[in-house]
Amino acid sequence: MSSLLRNILAISSLAALAACSSGVKLDDQANANKGQTTTDARAVAPVDASADELNNPNGPLAKRSVYFGFDQYSVDAQYTPMLQAHANFLNKYSQRHVLVQGNTDPRGTSEYNLALGQKRAESVVKALSALGANTSQMEAVSLGKEKATGTDEAGWAQDRRADLAY
Amino acid sequence: MRISSQYAWRALVATWLTAACTIAHAQTPLTVEINGVGTNRYPIAVSNFKGAAPTDIVSVVKADLSNSGRFNQIDTGGATVGVDDSVDLGTWRAKGANAFVSGTIVPAGNGNFQVSFRLYDAVNGQPLGGLALTSSSANLRLTAHKIADYIYQKLLGDRGVFATRLSYVLHSGSNYQLQISDSDGQDARVALNSREPIISPAWSPDGTKVAYVSFEKRKPVVYIHDLPTGRRAVLANEKGNNSAPSWAPDGSKLAVALSRDGNTQIYQVNANGGGLKRLSRSGAIDTEPQYSPDGKWIYFTSDRGGGPQIYKMPAGGEGEGAAQRVTFKGSYNVSPRISPDGKLLAFIARQGGGFKLCVQDMSTGDVTALTDTSHDESPSFAANGKYILYATQSGGRKVLAAVSVDGQTRQILQVRGGEVREPSWGPFMQ
Numbered sequence: 001m002s003s004l005l006r007n008i009l010a011i012s013s014l015a016a017l018a019a020c021s022s023g024v025k026l027d028d029q030a031n032a033n034k035g036q037t038t039t040d041a042r043a044v045a046p047v048d049a050s051a052d053e054l055n056n057p058n059g060p061l062a063k064r065s066v067y068f069g070f071d072q073y074s075v076d077a078q079y080t081p082m083l084q085a086h087a088n089f090l091n092k093y094s095q096r097h098v099l100v101q102g103n104t105d106p107r108g109t110s111e112y113n114l115a116l117g118q119k120r121a122e123s124v125v126k127a128l129s130a131l132g133a134n135t136s137q138m139e140a141v142s143l144g145k146e147k148a149t150g151t152d153e154a155g156w157a158q159d160r161r162a163d164l165a166y
Numbered sequence: 167m168r169i170s171s172q173y174a175w176r177a178l179v180a181t182w183l184t185a186a187c188t189i190a191h192a193q194t195p196l197t198v199e200i201n202g203v204g205t206n207r208y209p210i211a212v213s214n215f216k217g218a219a220p221t222d223i224v225s226v227v228k229a230d231l232s233n234s235g236r237f238n239q240i241d242t243g244g245a246t247v248g249v250d251d252s253v254d255l256g257t258w259r260a261k262g263a264n265a266f267v268s269g270t271i272v273p274a275g276n277g278n279f280q281v282s283f284r285l286y287d288a289v290n291g292q293p294l295g296g297l298a299l300t301s302s303s304a305n306l307r308l309t310a311h312k313i314a315d316y317i318y319q320k321l322l323g324d325r326g327v328f329a330t331r332l333s334y335v336l337h338s339g340s341n342y343q344l345q346i347s348d349s350d351g352q353d354a355r356v357a358l359n360s361r362e363p364i365i366s367p368a369w370s371p372d373g374t375k376v377a378y379v380s381f382e383k384r385k386p387v388v389y390i391h392d393l394p395t396g397r398r399a400v401l402a403n404e405k406g407n408n409s410a411p412s413w414a415p416d417g418s419k420l421a422v423a424l425s426r427d428g429n430t431q432i433y434q435v436n437a438n439g440g441g442l443k444r445l446s447r448s449g450a451i452d453t454e455p456q457y458s459p460d461g462k463w464i465y466f467t468s469d470r471g472g473g474p475q476i477y478k479m480p481a482g483g484e485g486e487g488a489a490q491r492v493t494f495k496g497s498y499n500v501s502p503r504i505s506p507d508g509k510l511l512a513f514i515a516r517q518g519g520g521f522k523l524c525v526q527d528m529s530t531g532d533v534t535a536l537t538d539t540s541h542d543e544s545p546s547f548a549a550n551g552k553y554i555l556y557a558t559q560s561g562g563r564k565v566l567a568a569v570s571v572d573g574q575t576r577q578i579l580q581v582r583g584g585e586v587r588e589p590s591w592g593p594f595m596q
Contacts, residue, residue: 110365111501
């Protein structure tokens with residue numbers, strides 16, 4: 001009996017010791033790690049740029065153009081998910097601003113096209129506003145036909161658009 | 167409606183050697199192509215002047231007179247006749263000249279030159295006076311233009327515009343330049359260099375400043391640019407678009423088109439940038455304001471009736487009187503410009519698939535198309551009301567053109583390697 005009790009006590013002590021030394025070991029490692037981050041001049045601390053949702057080429061904010069039909073100034077429903085993503089982004093980051101630049105195809109005169117491009121930009125700003133974006137974070141402007149490059153129907157369809165520029 | 171292609175056009179390309187380029191000079195001079203001439207051209211003989219100057223003054227005078235489409239040069243056979251030489255007018259009359267010009271150039275110290283000339287009526291054998299003009303060598307072209315202006319006015323009764331200037335935008339690659347040139351497109355200077363578009367330059371009534379729209383801040387902003395100093399001031403940078411500046415005749419204020427209240431509307435702003443006041447009140451597009459020469463009205467483009475048409479309202483705004491529609495023919499009439507005498511409205515009309523420069527007689531409402539091109543825009547009257555400068559396309563290139571208000575004389579001004587747009591013809595200057 002007494003030898004059995006001694007064995008039990010001995011095992012318990014070893015277990016306690018093992019537990020104890022294990023805890024000391026873990027602490028040593030933690031301290032060693034802290035020492036490395038503050039003293040190693042060759043360390044490289046990573047920053048995740050994709051944290052800015054705007055810069056994710058595969059994210060919903062990568063799409064920034066709304067296209068319009070000939071003589072059309074209202075935003076097609078197909079752009080609602082894309083504009084909702086931008087509205088959500090503007091709500092999340094109240095310090096960010098977006099310039100909505102309207103464009104026309106090259107036919108017609110400079111100043112009247114400038115005003116028509118403005119109508120497209122205003123339509124996009126209104127759509128963003130309806131989706132919850134704050135108007136103080138948005139400005140509708142126009143580039144008119146000044147940036148138009150189209151020379152045929154297909155090219156003109158590309159020209160008739162509004163771009164979101166952050 | 168008269169179509170100008172019914173006339174037989176003669177083509178003649180004239181290129182001038184330009185003075186040595188300084189840094190401020192544009193590198194690519196405009197070339198001038200004359201298409202068609204007036205039916206009643208005044209025959210004139212301009213002799214070589216005695217003496218010499220760094221600029222070929224007689225060539226500039228002759229080119230000015232010929233380009234106007236109202237003069238026919240009688241060959242002088244290289245005769246040189248000084249301002250004080252006796253002139254046998256009978257000989258020149260026999261050669262077909264109704265008028266004769268002689269002149270002398272002498273150095274006037276400090277690099278200046280005195281250019282004196284005399285104009286004669288060869289039909290009646292009478293002297294018609296002359297001038298003695300002293301200028302620096304840099305201003306000899308201006309002196310030549312002033313001589314041509316004197317001749318033009320004495321013989322035709324209308325004030326000449328050869329000494330006025332043009333502004334326009336040259337676009338090549340990703341570069342935009344606002345340039346200021348002589349009335350013949352020569353001696354161009356760069357007023358503004360930008361990577362972004364510049365549109366709608368408008369001369370101040372005294373000819374020293376140009377207001378324009380620049381996109382250099384990613385949006386249209388209106389600036390006033392003082393040409394002699396190069397100093398620029400923002401005239402309008404409200405939220406949204408700022409565009410279409412137009413000077414009141416007294417130069418104290420401008421009308422502009424702003425979208426600060428949502429849709430594009432016309433506002434008045436002091437030339438120093440203060441005192442913003444809304445003038446038009448519609449839920450549509452109101453843009454391209456233009457003061458009438460008497461300052462009482464503002465003509466503008468509006469699509470308040472559906473398509474774009476030209477209207478006028480009191481210069482104080484629609485609050486002082488209802489806007490009245492001015493154009494009725496066609497579904498697209500834009501870019502109103504009023505002649506200096508207030509009798510003609512020039513504008514751009516969409517006809518078929520093209521855009522054409524037209525004039526409307528203010529008293530009868532008759533509309534005349536002046537060109538046979540189909541991409542016309544940005545008209546502006548010469549200060550004497552006899553010609554309209556505009557932008558168009560020729561041979562697939564964007565060029566400037568000038569047409570006489572009777573449609574009989576046309577010129578094309580183009581730049582090699584660049585596209586020219588947004589012209590504006592400057593006022594008479596002191």
